[in-house]
Amino acid sequence: MKRISALAKKSMATLNVMRFHLIHRKLAKGALKTIEWEKGKTNKKIIKHADSYACEVLGSKIYAPWLYVYSALKGTFKEGWIPDNYYGQVVAPKIQGDYGRLSFAKLHGNSYFETKRFPDLAYYVNGRWLSKDLQILSSEGLREVIFFESDQIVFKRDQSFQGKGVYLIQKKNFKVEHIAKFGNGVFQKHIRHHSFFNDFGTAATATIRLTTVMDLSQKASIRAAYLRMGRLGETHVKSESQVKVGIDIVSGKLAEYGHLNDWTSTHNHPDTQIAFKNKTIPYFNTAVALCIELHSRVPYIGSIGWDLTIDSKGQVQILEWNGYHNDIKYSEATQGPCFADLGWEKLWKEN
Numbered sequence: 001m002k003r004i005s006a007l008a009k010k011s012m013a014t015l016n017v018m019r020f021h022l023i024h025r026k027l028a029k030g031a032l033k034t035i036e037w038e039k040g041k042t043n044k045k046i047i048k049h050a051d052s053y054a055c056e057v058l059g060s061k062i063y064a065p066w067l068y069v070y071s072a073l074k075g076t077f078k079e080g081w082i083p084d085n086y087y088g089q090v091v092a093p094k095i096q097g098d099y100g101r102l103s104f105a106k107l108h109g110n111s112y113f114e115t116k117r118f119p120d121l122a123y124y125v126n127g128r129w130l131s132k133d134l135q136i137l138s139s140e141g142l143r144e145v146i147f148f149e150s151d152q153i154v155f156k157r158d159q160s161f162q163g164k165g166v167y168l169i170q171k172k173n174f175k176v177e178h179i180a181k182f183g184n185g186v187f188q189k190h191i192r193h194h195s196f197f198n199d200f201g202t203a204a205t206a207t208i209r210l211t212t213v214m215d216l217s218q219k220a221s222i223r224a225a226y227l228r229m230g231r232l233g234e235t236h237v238k239s240e241s242q243v244k245v246g247i248d249i250v251s252g253k254l255a256e257y258g259h260l261n262d263w264t265s266t267h268n269h270p271d272t273q274i275a276f277k278n279k280t281i282p283y284f285n286t287a288v289a290l291c292i293e294l295h296s297r298v299p300y301i302g303s304i305g306w307d308l309t310i311d312s313k314g315q316v317q318i319l320e321w322n323g324y325h326n327d328i329k330y331s332e333a334t335q336g337p338c339f340a341d342l343g344w345e346k347l348w349k350e351n
Helices: 002-039 045-054 061-074 084-095 097-105 141-144 178-180 283-298 329-335 344-349
Strands: 122-127 128-131 154-163 166-171 185-189 207-214 220-229 241-247 254-260 302-308 315-321
Touching: 002 061, 002 084, 045 061, 061 084, 061 329, 084 122, 084 344, 097 315, 122 141, 122 178, 128 141, 128 254, 154 178, 178 254, 207 283, 220 283, 220 329, 241 329, 254 329, 283 302, 283 315
Parallel strands: none
Antiparallel strands: 122 128, 122 185, 154 166, 154 185, 207 220, 207 302, 220 241, 241 254, 302 315
């Protein structure tokens, strides 16, 4: 029976890995189709180079599809690129491990990093209401705490991603029994972003994704950045409709062109027609410095994706952190190779 159970677990693990790569191949295929519709077919020599690199350097052709996407967007192949499925399958388990998975639980924010830069108000964890200082609250006490400053707050479920599991809640409609049905999560202030983002004309709080890593000298450093914006009529940024624009990690200046979620390129916000060119994120260097400082406090996590915004007072507000499979494909495609000096391409050879 033990042998059968072990074989069943192994088979299930194998199926999960296959499914993981099939999903990525489908996503990459869709992205490539859009990019080639705009730019034309990718040179066959570049595709051949990507295939060779995937097999010889990364250990399998299964990692080639995202290399096709990166190459199609840039019109050339660059050694050092990390495919997103290679990152998730090989890199994340080795440089993040179970400690990186702590980011799945929204409870691990201010207390974990010993900071006050997460706009957390309270938590719902395993049937208990907790203050931001992790003290137990009654349902009446919870209402007083979360609506003390505003009649509008945000609730995010644990493991919420791509804008799913995020709820904008009005005080007049708040009922604890409804929140309990959502499951574990965090109550956060509804942040009013800086007037810079108002220029793009959407109410959804614009978020900046910064990616920091622990480099080979054991120091935290910034490697990539991009801006995520919502669309008209949305309460928060959603993956299926978001607008993404690369940010120069030194100057904070927006790239001339951004992309919709299907990888269609655009030089302006599609709803308001406001162009990205010559616009610089305010307080960007302050945000970078903060994320580097916080990452330095957890050096055992190799890479962190920080989702943050700059509020109306110019303060950096960290909305969440992702210490496991934080998305790198957009950064690699538009700004990469971002991680070529870290030796990640050799990790598949390690036992």
